[in-house]
Amino acid sequence: MPLTVETFATFAEAGRAFASARDARFMGGGTLVMRALNEADPAFAHIIRTTDPALRAIRVAGGVLELGAHVTMAMLLANRDAAFLAPVARVIGGPQVRSAATVAGNLFAARPYGDFAGALMALGATAETADGRRMPVEELMRPGVARTLVGAIHVPVPQERLLFAKVSRVKPKGVSVLSIAALLPKRGGRIEGARVVFCGMGPHPMRAAGAERALNGATLDAATIARAAAAATEGLEPADDALASAWYRREVASVHLARVLKEAR
């Protein structure tokens, strides 16, 4: 089947085309879509893209960082308002990948990719879709969710530091064995509403419910960290791949979570 690439001047037009062509795939920065095209992957026969400059905007309004879908990791690293995301953006691939890789594309990158999506999930970010809906990034990650075109991502600027660690074998640019993003808001000295997300420990970034339960209502002392680490892999579904076995991922996940939490004390 011949390949078709349709380019639209506006996101609205691309959105209409995407809604009416069920077989079409959207291309952002193309780091993964172009790979599929180079391999002649038959699942990518009809591509839709847009050159709409609005999708490259970064702005802060009312304590929320708004990122257009086409904002790249390199653009984030050059923007002061996005400094809290820099530790994550800095470790997505090498410099060339970061010049092209978009924030929205990361939401749909198959495992073990999706380190940035994991951080967005920990931050409680929401996605704005082409049909005008707003949905939590976390919902977008759920299996079976309807095919969605994302135009922007809204990230609440956190009061506390985003904790993040990427574990890879090749440094500095290796693909994740796993990555961890966590936000530990506190009230009256105790953690309340902890969000701990693992990437690489399931088909998509997943919250570590056991660890969150151990953290909520507690102070971040050695006993709490030990309890959170012990419950780290509850409900997670790591898989075997060329980088690591599921067994290995399970073994090291709690160790790395404990390190991230210790560093936050």
Add this chain to the structure above:
Amino acid sequence: MARRPIEFRHNGEEKAAFVADGQNLLDVLRRGIGDLTPKYGCGQGTCGACTVLIDGLPHLSCLTLAESVAGRSVDTVAGLANGSLSPLQEAFMDNFAAQCGYCTDGMLMAAEALLRANPRPSRTEVVEAISGNLCRCTGYEAIINAVLAAAERGGVRRAG
């Protein structure tokens, strides 16, 4: 297959090319306009041999949709030497930073991007800048030394 015309700036010169749907920039540079300096290694984003600068930033031309560079600037190793080698290329020679040479064009462009943005990088910054490029021969040390030496000699300023 439908082909569409695009225009872009290639090493400072206006160029026009016909591109097919889904064709990557590496293919258009090599087969369309005859610039053989960017190399095909993997077509998957893994090796960095195809690195070019697009509007000054390093990109993998194998993962770049050719039509997306319409109206933009693409710089390759073919534009580095200007009568004589650039200081960066000279530093690669002096430091034995190329053996088989397959990675060299990509390494040069990754280093060029670094030195344009940061003329006096630290060793760690050099390692980071070439982290998207694989070299199977040199063990990287010679390349890192070459980039640092080029920075000391005035970075990317053209020789000659």
